[in-house]
Structures are given as structure tokens and as C-alpha cells.
Amino acid sequence: MLELKNVSFFKDNKHILRNINLKIDNSKLIAITGPNGSGKSSLAKIIMGIFTPDSGQILFNGQDITNLDITERAKLGIGFAFQQPVRFKGLTVRDLINIAAGNNIKLSEACDYLSDVGLCAKEYLNREITSSLSGGELKRIEIAMLAAKKSKLTVFDEPEAGIDLWSFNSLITVFEKMHKEIANSSIVIISHQEKILNIADEIVLLIDGEIKEIGNKEKILPLLLESSKLCKVMQEKGGNFNG
Amino acid sequence: MDNILDRLDSIEKHILKEIADIEKTPIGAFNIRENGKAIAKNVTANIDIIPKEDKPGIDIIIKPNTKNESVHIPVVLTQSGLKDLVYNDFYIGENSDVIIVAGCGIHNSSCETSEHDGIHSFHLGKNAKVKYIEKHYGEGSKEGKRILNPQTYIYQEEGSSFEMESIQIEGVTSTIRETTAKLAKDTNLIITERIMTHNDQTAKTVFNVELNGENSRVHVASRSIAKDNSYQEFISDVIGNTKCFGHVECDAIIMDNAKVTSVPKIVANNIDASLVHEAVIGKIAGEQVVKLMTLGLTEKEAEEQIINGFLK
Numbered sequence: 001m002l003e004l005k006n007v008s009f010f011k012d013n014k015h016i017l018r019n020i021n022l023k024i025d026n027s028k029l030i031a032i033t034g035p036n037g038s039g040k041s042s043l044a045k046i047i048m049g050i051f052t053p054d055s056g057q058i059l060f061n062g063q064d065i066t067n068l069d070i071t072e073r074a075k076l077g078i079g080f081a082f083q084q085p086v087r088f089k090g091l092t093v094r095d096l097i098n099i100a101a102g103n104n105i106k107l108s109e110a111c112d113y114l115s116d117v118g119l120c121a122k123e124y125l126n127r128e129i130t131s132s133l134s135g136g137e138l139k140r141i142e143i144a145m146l147a148a149k150k151s152k153l154t155v156f157d158e159p160e161a162g163i164d165l166w167s168f169n170s171l172i173t174v175f176e177k178m179h180k181e182i183a184n185s186s187i188v189i190i191s192h193q194e195k196i197l198n199i200a201d202e203i204v205l206l207i208d209g210e211i212k213e214i215g216n217k218e219k220i221l222p223l224l225l226e227s228s229k230l231c232k233v234m235q236e237k238g239g240n241f242n243g
Numbered sequence: 244m245d246n247i248l249d250r251l252d253s254i255e256k257h258i259l260k261e262i263a264d265i266e267k268t269p270i271g272a273f274n275i276r277e278n279g280k281a282i283a284k285n286v287t288a289n290i291d292i293i294p295k296e297d298k299p300g301i302d303i304i305i306k307p308n309t310k311n312e313s314v315h316i317p318v319v320l321t322q323s324g325l326k327d328l329v330y331n332d333f334y335i336g337e338n339s340d341v342i343i344v345a346g347c348g349i350h351n352s353s354c355e356t357s358e359h360d361g362i363h364s365f366h367l368g369k370n371a372k373v374k375y376i377e378k379h380y381g382e383g384s385k386e387g388k389r390i391l392n393p394q395t396y397i398y399q400e401e402g403s404s405f406e407m408e409s410i411q412i413e414g415v416t417s418t419i420r421e422t423t424a425k426l427a428k429d430t431n432l433i434i435t436e437r438i439m440t441h442n443d444q445t446a447k448t449v450f451n452v453e454l455n456g457e458n459s460r461v462h463v464a465s466r467s468i469a470k471d472n473s474y475q476e477f478i479s480d481v482i483g484n485t486k487c488f489g490h491v492e493c494d495a496i497i498m499d500n501a502k503v504t505s506v507p508k509i510v511a512n513n514i515d516a517s518l519v520h521e522a523v524i525g526k527i528a529g530e531q532v533v534k535l536m537t538l539g540l541t542e543k544e545a546e547e548q549i550i551n552g553f554l555k
Contacts (some may be wrong), residue, residue, distance in 0.1 A: 048537055070536040079537065086534040089466070089494060090552030099548065100538045149538060 001026050001186055002047065004154055007056030009042055016042045017209045024153070026184040029175065031191055031200035032110050033220065035227050038192045039209040041083060044155045047188070048080040049073045060153070079151030082173075083158045083190075087139040088129040094142055096129060100149040113144040118167075135162045139174070143171070147178055154178065155188045160196065168195050175199070196220065250282070254350050255319050262346030262378040263317040274301055276329065289378040290314055291340075300330030300362075303343075307336030307368060310344075315344045316527075318361065323353035323387055328360045335403075337368035342461040346378035351387040359389040365396070367403035375407045381414030388416040396433065397424035401456065406432040411446065412439045412554065421449045428456030434466040437554045440473035440501070450479040454487035454516070463491045465552055469501035478507040483516025493522040496553060 002024040009017040016041045024030055032040050045051040047058070047071040058066045059123070065073055095112050111121035117140035127133065129141070139162055146154050161173060172195070175187055189196055199201055203220040205213045207227055213220060248471050251259070255277065268283075272290035275283040279299070286292050289309035293302045301448055302316055320327060335341065343365075351357040377526060381389035397405055411418060432452065440446050452461045461481060469475045477519045482491040495503045507520040536547035 044522060050533055050537075070533065071539060071541050074537050074539040082534065084528045086528070088531055088549065088552060090555050092549065092552075095548075095552060096538070099540065102539060145538070 003059040005057040007053045009053045028186045028201045030188045030202050031197050032204045034206035038206045043159050079146050079149045079153035079154040081142050081146045081156040085142040092126050094125045097148045100145040113148050117144045150182050153186050157190045160193050258319050258348035262348040262382045263344050270316045271313040276318045279327045303333045305335045305339050309339040313342040318347040319359050320349040320359050322463050323351045324355035326358040331363045333365045335367045338370045340372040343375045348380040349389040351389050352385050353385040353387045355389040360392045362394045367399045369400045370402040372404050377409045379411040390417050391415050392419045395422040399426045400428040401428045406433045408435045410437045417445045419447045419495045423451045425453045426459035430459045432461040434463045438467040440469050442471045444473045447476040452481045454483045457486045461487045465493045469503050471496045473501045476504045478506045482510045482537045483518050484512045486515035489518040491520045495524045
């Protein structure tokens with residue numbers, strides 16, 4: 001489905017990603033993990049077309065999409081849930097779900113997407129996406145939008161961060177439902193959460209902009225813990241690992 | 244009754260649709276003014292419309308306890324070079340609950356200036372409730388200026404509420420819009436304004452609100468978009484003289500070479516006056532456009548969605 005070949009990316013003269021080679025097959029749930037500043041979000045944005053790589057190639061279902069813009073990639077079937085959802089004065093939850101779905105969907109369908117993320121549709125459909133919504137509510141609406149978009153490949157950037165009282169298990173149910181309902185679809189989740197790593201078919205460990213390892217939970221978790229320890233030690237010594 | 248609108252030509256009908264959403268003879272009381280003259284009028288048992296004798300305009304008298312009735316007073320200007328000045332005074336009786344729809348549309352396809360200045364006053368009796376909708380619109384193919392300078396005076400007696408929607412989306416070369424309100428005890432005033440300016444247009448809005456009675460409340464929400472080389476100015480002055488609440492929100496999106504000035508002023512003359520002013524001016528946030536692009540819209544479609552939503 002998606003293949004990154006030798007992708008490198010610089011930002012502010014810093015090497016953010018180095019020679020990333022990654023293949024994501026159909027019908028997979030892939031987690032990308034790694035310490036803060038390891039380049040996870042940049043990798044997600046490169047897949048969506050928000051960032052352009054300095055070298056390398058990106059293929060989606062065999063098509064070279066390296067030079068396609070965000071819209072073109074979205075139309076081909078790539079979706080992206082922001083880590084920090086954007087607010088819109090004037091646009092309602094329903095407006096955004098309709099835009100995501102690509103047409104005006106039935107009220108009942110829009111309601112389903114919201115109830116799946118634990119929000120009472122009646123209360124939320126006509127609310128504007130402004131600061132009157134809490135960070136946790138915005139996160140859940142973001143996920144509902146991506147469920148409505150029905151992409152072949154959806155990238156979630158830290159979907160669990162700030163989800164407040166809503167249960168983790170419900171979040172996982174949403175991913176599983178998307179996985180099942182959209183034929184051959186794959187989901188990429190950027191996360192540190194063990195519970196999310198638990199459900200992944202494969203985990204990609206990214207450290208310092210490089211893929212250190214790809215494997216199952218048993219293989220990756222010890223490595224991740226080690227890198228976090230390293231991070232802690234460095235912070236205690238006054239070093240900065242968030243580069 | 245015949246459809247009095249049959250007498251209008253297609254341009255006039257189009258303007259009437261734009262400003263007052265009127266496609267056929269409206270139900271209830273109305274007064275339609277065209278090129279400086281009243282061309283159609285209807286009164287009801289509860290709502291009387293009386294032409295003024297000393298100056299152009301009408302008095303609209305709404306009897307106490309009038310419920311669920313409406314008054315339409317649209318103005319159409321198609322004769323270029325005309326400067327139309329009109330005074331409309333509304334007297335809304337106690338306990339009434341009515342909808343008033345005004346608005347002015349100018350079609351000017353000449354090089355001369357067309358101008359309409361509507362001066363409206365609203366006198367709300369005790370516990371009266373009014374929803375007032377005012378739309379301004381201009382069109383025309385040539386350089387002739389289309390000017391609209393409305394003035395609105397709102398006097399609210401105890402327990403009354405006034406909700407005003409003021410919209411100017413297109414085609415007005417220059418406008419100065421002044422709204423003045425004086426609120427007595429337990430009153431509520433809500434003003435929603437939407438403005439969009441293009442080319443070299445200018446728009447100035449001035450709100451003066453005096454909160455004189457205990458528990459009076461005002462909420463002004465202005466959203467505007469300034470495009471091309473246009474200029475907008477937003478001035479608000481809310482004075483709290485007693486225990487009261489005032490909230491003014493002014494949001495402007497600025498595009499191209501447009502300029503926007505926002506001048507907030509809140510004055511508290513009493514320890515229990517609670518007043519808030521929020522003003523934001525900025526271009527369309529890049530992340531908003533990116534978000535909508537990730538949902539499949541092009542950059543242009545994304546901008547349109549953001550603008551349309553903002554002005555909704």
C-alpha cells in the first residue's frame with residue numbers, strides 16, 4: 001500500500017529524518033513509537049504531504065506520490081488526524097464531518113460517528129469548532145472526522161493524548177471498526193501508549209530520525225524503555241533530548 | 244391580493260430577494276420603497292404604517308401584545324445618481340413579540356453615485372421582544388459608487404429584548420453604520436454583524452451602548468472579512484452605569500492588501516458593571532487550510548469554506 005524509500009528530511013538545518021525505508025501493507029495496524037523529538041510527527045506529515053522530503057520517494061498503491069500535494073493525496077485515500085486539532089470559527093462539527101465524508105451524509109450516519117467517539121450527537125452536531133470545545137472534545141471530533149473520511153490509509157498522530165475521561169478501550173474499538181469497515185484499509189498510529197502498541201500488527205521504533213527496529217511488542221517495548229531511560233538520564237544531566 | 248411585485252422588473256425583484264428574501268408579496272405588514280417613493284404598503288389590525296408629514300419616512304406603530312407578526316420595509320434603489328434619505332420610526336407596544344426585516348439594495352450601473360441613508364429608531368415598550376434583520380447589498384457593472392449609511396437608535400424599556408442581525412456581504416462601495424442603544428432594567432440586546440468588503444470598499448461600524456438599568460445585558464458579535472484593497476474600521480463604546488453585563492467580540496479576517504482597525508472601548512461607571520471586549524484581527528490560519536486540504540478540499544475550496552463559515 002504505502003512505501004517510503006530512502007526518505008530524508010531537514011528542518012531548520014537539522015536532520016529530522018534519515019533514509020527512512022518503510023513498507024505498510026494492506027489491512028495492517030502499524031504503530032510508530034519512539035522518544036520525543038525522534039521525528040514521528042514529521043514522518044506522519046511527510047506521508048500526508050504537509051512536509052516535503054528533501055530526498056527519497058513515496059509510493060502509494062504503486063503510484064509515485066512524492067510530488068503530489070495534500071489535496072491530491074487526500075483524494076487518493078490518505079487521511080491524517082492532527083495531534084492538535086484545528087479550531088474553526090463558524091464551521092460546525094456537522095460541516096466538518098460532511099467535508100470529511102465528501103458529501104452531505106445522512107443525519108443518522110453523522111450521529112453514529114459521534115456516538116462512536118463517545119459524544120452525544122444531539123449536543124455536538126451544530127456546535128462550532130471553537131474554543132468553547134475542550135481539547136478532549138476536539139480530539140474525539142477529529143477522530144470522528146477521520147472515521148467519516150473512510151481513507152485507505154489513515155495516520156493518527158498521538159490520538160490518545162488529552163482524551164480525558166473517554167475510555168481508552170473505546171478509542172481502540174473505533175480503530176478496529178474502521179479497520180474492519182473499510183476494505184483493505186491500514187491504520188498508522190503514532191503513540192507511546194502500551195495499550196495501543198498491544199493492538200498493533202507491527203511496531204516501528206524511531207530514534208533520532210532513524211528506524212531502529214521494526215517488530216512486535218515483545219521485541220520493541222524493551223528497546224523503547226531503554227531509550228526513555230536514556231532520555232531521563234540525559235535530562236538529569238542537563239542534556240536535551242527533544243532535538 | 245395581486246402580487247404587487249409583478250410591477251417590478253427583474254433587477255428590482257433580484258435585489259428584493261437579496262436583501263429581504265422576498266419573492267412574492269410578504270405576509271403581514273410591509274412598506275416597499277423604491278427610488279425614494281413608497282410603492283406598496285400593507286397594514287394589519289395590530290400594525291399601522293403612517294407616512295411622515297414633515298420628512299421622508301414612516302412611523303410604524305405596533306399595538307401592545309402583538310405576537311408572531313412581522314413587518315418588512317425593504318428599500319430598492321435602481322435610479323442612479325439618487326440620494327435617498329429616509330426616517331423610519333418603530334414604536335413597539337408592551338409585551339409584543341415581532342420580527343422586523345429591513346434592508347437596502349442598490350443597483351447602479353452608471354458612473355454616478357447612488358446613496359441610501361436609512362435612519363431607524365426602535366422604541367421598545369415594557370417586555371417587548373423584537374428580532375430585527377437588516378441586509379445591505381450593492382451591485383452594478385460600472386464605476387458609480389454605491390453608498391449606504393444606516394443609523395439605528397434602540398431605546399429599550401424594562402424587560403424588553405432586541406436581537407439585531409446586520410449583514411453586508413457584497414457590493415457596497417462605502418458605508419458608515421452607526422448603532423446607538425440605551426438599555427433600561429432587565430433588558431437584553433444582542434447584535435450580530437457580518438461584513439465583507441472587496442476592491443477599494445470602505446466600511447466603518449460604530450456601536451454606542453449605554454447600560455443604564457440594573458441587569459441590562461448586551462452582546463455584540465462582529466465578524467468581518469476584508470479583501471483586496473478594502474478598509475474596515477470597527478469602533479465600539481459600551482458604558483456600564485449600573486450592575487450590568489456587556490460583551491463585545493470583534494473578529495476580522497484580513498486578506499490581500501486590506502487593512503482593518505479595531506477600536507474597543509469599555510467604560511465601567513459602577514463596581515458591579517462587568518464588561519468584556521475581545522478583538523482579533525488576522526489572516527486565515529494556515530493550519531485551517533491544511534486541515535481542510537487533508538479532508539480533500541483544494542486550497543481555494545478550503546479558503547471558501549472558511550470564509551463562508553465565518554460569515555454564516
